[in-house]
Amino acid sequence: MSSLLEDYAAVVGEDVIDHLRQLTAPLKGMRVVHVNSTRVGGGVAEILEKLVPLMRELGLDTRWEVISGGMEFYQCTKGFHNALQGKAIDIPPALLGAYEQANAHNAEQLRPQLEEADVVFIHDPQPAPLLGLCPNRRGKWIWRCHIDISRPHRPVWRYLRRFINDYDASVFSLAAFAQPLPHPAYLIPPSIDPLSEKNIELPPEEVEQVRQRFGIDPARPLALQVSRFDRFKDPLGVIRAYKLAKRFVPALQLVLAGGSASDDPEGEAVLAEVRTAVGDDPDIHVLLLPPDAHRTINALQRSADIVLQKSLREGFGLTVTEGMWKGRPVIGGDTGGIRLQVVNYHTGFLVSTPEGAALRMRYLLHNSARALEMGEKARAYVRENFLNTRQLREYLTLIVGLLHAQEERIELG
């Protein structure tokens, strides 16, 4: 049976895996613990699912611990999530109490291994107070923030900051997300896993089955946006762009694929507006997919000629990365992390209006050779920059960096 590292080497190249091995050599045997609040579902769990075994294969004694809490704990951390992303909501003291209690309770279980660890990664705000609850810690503690906190609701950030101040370092996905803290703020963009269901190569028959299931005509051009029905993702702008482009490309089809909005009142309202905008156009397919429809999304992305992510505001935009990995040019909103990925005229186009998106769709559909070339570049760009092996390399570099007290240049061996 091949090792995980060998599986990755087949995708990213032997040189990349060799590089990881060399970088890990001085760290072998080190005890590393990752702590988050869920084992399955969500972006963080998805990352750790592969990162932890990869770190183990490289010779680091790596563990993954999950903290838990009651209903009030999750209500509180959901509130944190929204407030840190800018929603002006205050968290009732009772929920904050439940948050602190849950952390104290988890610390009872985890304290021995956290205090013994050489490096501890605490993911997101849920387990942030654990540092203060491990007074005899001996290792380096890193707070990894996976969310966009560029414009947080200040009272909530002030409350959380006191738990984070004492960490040895924090990690943000983009410089714009970094908040002033009394320790170094490392920058590590997110990544996708090329071996996951969402990104793995699919047999052509499976892609064809998905097209048939949703009534998509393989002989006609297809534009796709995968995202929640959320105003910031601008699904109405996408429909307008499609309608403008369709005047010139009558065969054009559009798929808007997102999750069911039953638990999100605002999402339901946006979905209703989307349905009204679609009207009776048989070439627009609005798909409500379950959260685990990874292979379906993979197949839709592989069916598309163009991937759209016309967001008005975006954290990083991993759907852009996914589309690029499938060799598709991406038309993205000129915002947030999309700017890091979509390089105008290289991997796709950045746009600010539905009109701009329509123009670029027409351009790409009339220049299929150019679209193909951009798609190839997009895939190569993701291979070099946005796969989880790059993220792992940066975590390892960060560990070495922290062990060398902030020197600008560290010469090993």
Place this chain on the structure above:
Amino acid sequence: MTANNQGAFVLRDCALIAIATGQRAQNLKELRDILLGIHSGSLYFHFWGGLLQARFEEREYNNDFAAWARHSLHDTVLAERLSVVDPTELADLEALRQELINIVEQRLDEHESLTWTAPDQQFEFIRSQIVVFDTRRRVEQPEQLAVLLPTLSTGSVFYHFIDARRRSAAGLDDFRTWLGGFGTQYAALVERLAALDPYFVSLSELRAELAALFAAYFEVTSHE
């Protein structure tokens, strides 16, 4: 077989990680004020560090300051002036800092008013830490280097061909420095390496170009 007076070529590799400084500029005056005091590691990152990331053939500018001037301030004149700054021609990062400040101040003198960028288009000053490690591979003869080159990691290519220009007093890459240790024997190869501009290709492409250049040289010389 000739010996190199500097000994074997020590093949190293490196990895770089970015660190936010928290300093942001929204107009040219703010950029100048931050340049006056920013950690010199930030200048390194915005000139050199970016080269460790993937690039495209039509790369417009060789540093982040020029790109920001063009795309966020929409000041083409400033972008063009900043883009010709070659840090290898300057003594060190402090000289580079001074050169940047001079250019920015000249532009400030020329302007009647300040242009502000949108809040999400500010210049984010980033610095970096670079970890350099020994691959334990040693090369005695240039022919061996020609064989190894296609297998090098992009980190090695960056360290020896780009980062080296900052480390070496003469602003040379490590390959040329080492080949110089054989006297004039490889002068033609050194000349070809000098003509290879690393700014307009990705590191993978640069690796391929270096490998092709060495292969072509030894192919020809073996037939002479």
